[in-house]
Amino acid sequence: MSGTTYVYNLRDLKFILKEWLDMGKLLSLPPYAEYYDADDIDFIVDNTFKVCRDKVAVVNDDADKIGVKFEDGKVVSPESFRDAFKAVNEAGLGAGNADREVEAHLPYTIVQSNYEMLCAASLAFTGYWGLTTGAISVIQNYASEELKEKFLPNMCAGEWGGTMNLTESGAGSDVGANVTKAFPTDEPGIYKIKGNKIFITGGDHDLCSNFIHLVLARIEGALPGTAGLSLFIVPKIWVDDDGGLGEPNDVVTTGIEEKMGLHGQPTCSLSYGENDGCRGYLIGAPPDENGKASGIRQMFLMMNEERLMIGIQGLAVTGAAYLHSLAYAKERVQGRKFTDPKGERVRIIEHEDIRRMLMMQKSCSEAIRALVLKSCYYYDLSHDSEDPEEKAFAEGMFQISNPLCKAYSTDMAWLLISDAIQVFGGYGFTAEYPVEQLARDCKVLSIWEGTNYIQAQDLVGRKFTMQKGKVLTDWMEDIGGFIKSHKDKEGYGREFEVLSGAFGDMNYILEEVSAYGEGDRKEMTPLFATRILHAAAMLYCGRLIIDQALLAGEKLIELGEDHFDAAYYKGKIASARFYILNIVPQVGAIRRVIGLGDASAIDIAEESFA
Amino acid sequence: MNIVVSMKQTFDTEATITLSNGKINSAGVELVVNPYDEFALEEALKLKEAAGEGEVVLVSVGGEGVAKALRTGLATGADRAVLIDDPALADADEWAVAVALAKAIEQIEYDVILAGRMAIDDGSSQVAVRLADALGLPSVTSVLKLDVDGKKATATKEIDGGTEDIEVALPAVFTAQKGLNEPRLPSMAGIMKSKKKEIKSVTLAELGFSADDLLPKTNIQEFSLPSPRAGGHIVDGEPADAAKELARLLREEAKVI
Numbered sequence A: 001m002s003g004t005t006y007v008y009n010l011r012d013l014k015f016i017l018k019e020w021l022d023m024g025k026l027l028s029l030p031p032y033a034e035y036y037d038a039d040d041i042d043f044i045v046d047n048t049f050k051v052c053r054d055k056v057a058v059v060n061d062d063a064d065k066i067g068v069k070f071e072d073g074k075v076v077s078p079e080s081f082r083d084a085f086k087a088v089n090e091a092g093l094g095a096g097n098a099d100r101e102v103e104a105h106l107p108y109t110i111v112q113s114n115y116e117m118l119c120a121a122s123l124a125f126t127g128y129w130g131l132t133t134g135a136i137s138v139i140q141n142y143a144s145e146e147l148k149e150k151f152l153p154n155m156c157a158g159e160w161g162g163t164m165n166l167t168e169s170g171a172g173s174d175v176g177a178n179v180t181k182a183f184p185t186d187e188p189g190i191y192k193i194k195g196n197k198i199f200i201t202g203g204d205h206d207l208c209s210n211f212i213h214l215v216l217a218r219i220e221g222a223l224p225g226t227a228g229l230s231l232f233i234v235p236k237i238w239v240d241d242d243g244g245l246g247e248p249n250d251v252v253t254t255g256i257e258e259k260m261g262l263h264g265q266p267t268c269s270l271s272y273g274e275n276d277g278c279r280g281y282l283i284g285a286p287p288d289e290n291g292k293a294s295g296i297r298q299m300f301l302m303m304n305e306e307r308l309m310i311g312i313q314g315l316a317v318t319g320a321a322y323l324h325s326l327a328y329a330k331e332r333v334q335g336r337k338f339t340d341p342k343g344e345r346v347r348i349i350e351h352e353d354i355r356r357m358l359m360m361q362k363s364c365s366e367a368i369r370a371l372v373l374k375s376c377y378y379y380d381l382s383h384d385s386e387d388p389e390e391k392a393f394a395e396g397m398f399q400i401s402n403p404l405c406k407a408y409s410t411d412m413a414w415l416l417i418s419d420a421i422q423v424f425g426g427y428g429f430t431a432e433y434p435v436e437q438l439a440r441d442c443k444v445l446s447i448w449e450g451t452n453y454i455q456a457q458d459l460v461g462r463k464f465t466m467q468k469g470k471v472l473t474d475w476m477e478d479i480g481g482f483i484k485s486h487k488d489k490e491g492y493g494r495e496f497e498v499l500s501g502a503f504g505d506m507n508y509i510l511e512e513v514s515a516y517g518e519g520d521r522k523e524m525t526p527l528f529a530t531r532i533l534h535a536a537a538m539l540y541c542g543r544l545i546i547d548q549a550l551l552a553g554e555k556l557i558e559l560g561e562d563h564f565d566a567a568y569y570k571g572k573i574a575s576a577r578f579y580i581l582n583i584v585p586q587v588g589a590i591r592r593v594i595g596l597g598d599a600s601a602i603d604i605a606e607e608s609f610a
Numbered sequence B: 001m002n003i004v005v006s007m008k009q010t011f012d013t014e015a016t017i018t019l020s021n022g023k024i025n026s027a028g029v030e031l032v033v034n035p036y037d038e039f040a041l042e043e044a045l046k047l048k049e050a051a052g053e054g055e056v057v058l059v060s061v062g063g064e065g066v067a068k069a070l071r072t073g074l075a076t077g078a079d080r081a082v083l084i085d086d087p088a089l090a091d092a093d094e095w096a097v098a099v100a101l102a103k104a105i106e107q108i109e110y111d112v113i114l115a116g117r118m119a120i121d122d123g124s125s126q127v128a129v130r131l132a133d134a135l136g137l138p139s140v141t142s143v144l145k146l147d148v149d150g151k152k153a154t155a156t157k158e159i160d161g162g163t164e165d166i167e168v169a170l171p172a173v174f175t176a177q178k179g180l181n182e183p184r185l186p187s188m189a190g191i192m193k194s195k196k197k198e199i200k201s202v203t204l205a206e207l208g209f210s211a212d213d214l215l216p217k218t219n220i221q222e223f224s225l226p227s228p229r230a231g232g233h234i235v236d237g238e239p240a241d242a243a244k245e246l247a248r249l250l251r252e253e254a255k256v257i
């Protein structure tokens, strides 16, 4: 069933792209003005919806039930993937979208809107080009013209896959513990690579004819830790000067993981240079005289984009689970109304607790969609704005939102999909309905691309202190200023009161964090980091969704209650109300917990964990 | 090879139909290219690609909103479009639409005219054959396979319980049945290029008609929605008794056996 019914909330996406975000302004900037205007948005997203419904969602069952196989050293994908992969590439929805130099490329906000629809169709399947996009970005930004010409055309066309290789068995969250090595050769810029990488998504499969691995490795003499890591382009098959495929490059796939979910996505173990025959191109310059290398900085470009994409993946599966559970709740008849125990049997959507769970899913997924697409919008402005001040502001807002998008969306995905399963009752636990697959598929999102704790550390450690705290100040001012200028809006008194309270709570939390940093309780920061990230995300999501509600209110007045779209706008206002009155108060609870400052999790002796 | 594709915008197949004031309510309804016309367009694009030259021109009747459907066709690969946009056609019947289309098509060079087997909204299957009649051309309906060879074509047509192969001289009109091909979807690049392609809007006067030339010859008296499905009936009891009771109900009440 899951493979055939495609569900996606196009209306909310169109609200964001056509009504809430000023896409007209973005599309009038130089890279786009000549090619696109706001009227194109419908065409683009409607078409993507069709591709997703007709060509991609149909493989999601195979992704889960057949999955990828490792046979005779080869990774074999389900047969149906071939057509779907071709369709995605032909429709222009594949890795080529990462090419930001090509004429008439789309802004990131639209690319990622398309990506949400694709992930909702089959999250596992999107892994066949998801990391190629990141690899394209890195090569385009940091590699020489010659290397760009050699690799990018085939990667953009979907002929060759791209991967990112950080993880090793001893180096997961601690990327600096990387032991893969690189040795200079007689040919300038070319190094011999030796080491083993694990958990490499899309590291090998049968939909592409070559794989362009981006590999973090340490050149002899470079510093230990992340500072000494360089980034290499390591093709699976060597690419000759004429662009044709040459000899195999001693990159061997030694196995794929058996996983809880995403069965259709290959997670590969790769061995580099087992026979001393693996060569790679160094991206950029070799380590300086102090042994400092530039690989991690280059990889970070890809990681920020990838992290935003993970946030979108979380949103996509959450949204799908919500719509499936909504459809089910409208059909399933069970029990009678609490307020009318002798009345007719009713559909479960008439029960209060089912409504709570549906509203939880609806309001959170809309708030998260606002968060991630606003973040994409800032990302676009940070690239394309012609106003230096706006550009810098947008860059800061993107940077601070990035860990929120990644971690909040994916932590919530697991909880919200759990609610979706709950709505289905026992049927949700069976493979006959799609929600259990979504739960299994989503769990990894809080782990890969830096676990959600690593995101919390990034937020509290890097983003809060970025540019001497200016980014954080801008972000708080954006929220505080918004509350100030709208708090007297009629009909939203309680909502703004709660939001104001949460804003005060966040200020308190930030003061505590800086006190930890200065005082002798430094370990309190990591102890509370995850909760601080959640508080920040809920506050900011509250600010964004009420902004949407205010706009929806205006539309409602303009169109009148009888308009066919009135239900959507009323639903948006209800989402904002629910989110702010039911979820945002948790910021206050986190403030209270931080105020209590309990350190028993740190203080408890390890043996007492028994 | 020049091909004209007659295209209609219809309600999405999943749209819920409601009536207000005795008319079909179109507010908020998702509109799409008539799915059978997508087969027609795909065949046109394939014929053009096989010939290596020529033009695929879309023709439609309707208001400004129909331009969206035409643009989808242009994004899929058609070269240009003509839209007969005239308020006098708001209540046009199949005859009027066919006659108007014929006039517009006379001004275009064509070897083949393709249309969908029917429009999924009113399902009357009349426009394409009336169009052929108005142009004095042969027509083959419900085509499952089409081979064009110079000045003639062989079409495999669906008939009751089987198929029929028909050889026909060109130009001719063909209507596409599901199964004729697998329609392609537009690409992002196609969507962008479609903006530069021409959608020429023409009025009835520009086609040489005067105000009441195309007054409908038929008159819709009433629209009504299908009656809702009656609830099911579960026959209780021991299997043997229940089977007897079921047989009785089928014979006496449902009168189907």
Ligand SMILES: Cc1cc2nc3c(=O)[nH]c(=O)nc-3n(C[C@H](O)[C@H](O)[C@H](O)COP(=O)(O)OP(=O)(O)OC[C@H]3O[C@@H](n4cnc5c(N)ncnc54)[C@H](O)[C@@H]3O)c2cc1C
Residues within 6 Å of the ligand: A131, A163, A164, A165, A166, A167, A171, A172, A173, A174, A198, A199, A200, A201, A202, A259, A267, A444, A447, A448, A449, A450, A451, A452, A453, A454
């Ligand atoms: C399906 C899948 C696909 C993947 N794809 C890729 C890929 O394409 N490329 C790639 O390079 N990697 C990939 N990974 C690897 C992934 O990024 C790592 O699994 C992840 O970064 C965590 O590393 P680890 O598994 O070694 O866990 P560990 O680092 O061992 O972490 C275990 C736990 O300890 C916590 N922890 C670790 N260090 C600290 C610390 N300093 N302070 C507090 N808590 C800490 C973590 O948050 C986590 O909860 C993939 C993983 C999976 C499962």
